[in-house]
Amino acid sequence: MTAEIDRLDPEAGRLLFARECRFVAGATNEEILPPTTLPEVAFAGRSNVGKSSLVNALTGRNTLARVSHTPGRTQQINFFDLGERLMLVDLPGFGFAKVSKTQVRSWTDLIFRYLRGRPTLRRVCLLADARHGLKEVDREFMEQLDEAAVSYQLVLTKTDKLKPPELAARRADIAREIAGHVGAHPEIVATSAHAGLGIPELRAHLAALAEPAPIQ
Ligand code: GDP
Numbered sequence: 001m002t003a004e005i006d007r008l009d010p011e012a013g014r015l016l017f018a019r020e021c022r023f024v025a026g027a028t029n030e031e032i033l034p035p036t037t038l039p040e041v042a043f044a045g046r047s048n049v050g051k052s053s054l055v056n057a058l059t060g061r062n063t064l065a066r067v068s069h070t071p072g073r074t075q076q077i078n079f080f081d082l083g084e085r086l087m088l089v090d091l092p093g094f095g096f097a098k099v100s101k102t103q104v105r106s107w108t109d110l111i112f113r114y115l116r117g118r119p120t121l122r123r124v125c126l127l128a129d130a131r132h133g134l135k136e137v138d139r140e141f142m143e144q145l146d147e148a149a150v151s152y153q154l155v156l157t158k159t160d161k162l163k164p165p166e167l168a169a170r171r172a173d174i175a176r177e178i179a180g181h182v183g184a185h186p187e188i189v190a191t192s193a194h195a196g197l198g199i200p201e202l203r204a205h206l207a208a209l210a211e212p213a214p215i216q
Helices: 012-015 049-059 063-068 101-116 136-146 164-178 199-207
Strands: 021-029 038-046 075-081 087-088 123-128 151-158
Touching: 012 123, 012 199, 038 049, 038 101, 049 087, 049 151, 049 199, 075 101, 123 136, 151 164
Parallel strands: 038 087, 038 123, 123 151
Antiparallel strands: 021 075, 075 087
């Protein structure tokens, strides 16, 4: 699969993310995944990467942090319907040091069952902390996504923590690395939830994947 360059329309992104975002379901096993009604974008990354902050910045709401950080819900796949156009899917954070290997295996199983078997899945946003770049778990995850023919896009978080030349160097390193991955989208999005950077750009990328708005 070759990832294509998205045709970005910031206004479409703004309008999409101004719509209501509603928690639909939390799935702890494959049997209870919600039906495939909308195009889906999943968010993945190591624990503490800034996933909740980013999704909250995108939607302008705190819903996701509340749901996804509720004890017991951090280990499930949470589905949010954005304006009946796009399903935002929050995957459990990986690389948590405090959980057992068995638990990690059962999340990984659930995540890959979801990722492999979801015909409506358009893209995975793989979040990486701009200060740290890609880690071994990210690379393994990317290889599994390549194998599963799932398309994914790198999103850098917390870029406010870097000086412009450091960020440019980080982007260049990652661009070099993803060039060797079939499933990786060529455009890396640099964001900061705290400073509001890259949010309109990421919204525009996601709007390109959403169900089109009906013609009035
Ligand atoms: P999650 O575990 O991936 O959902 O991560 P959170 O959104 O809970 O964020 C983890 C930590 O990173 C928190 O202390 C946040 O305040 C911090 N953080 C998240 N986004 C940003 C950002 O854009 N800039 C900075 N400097 N810190 C951030």
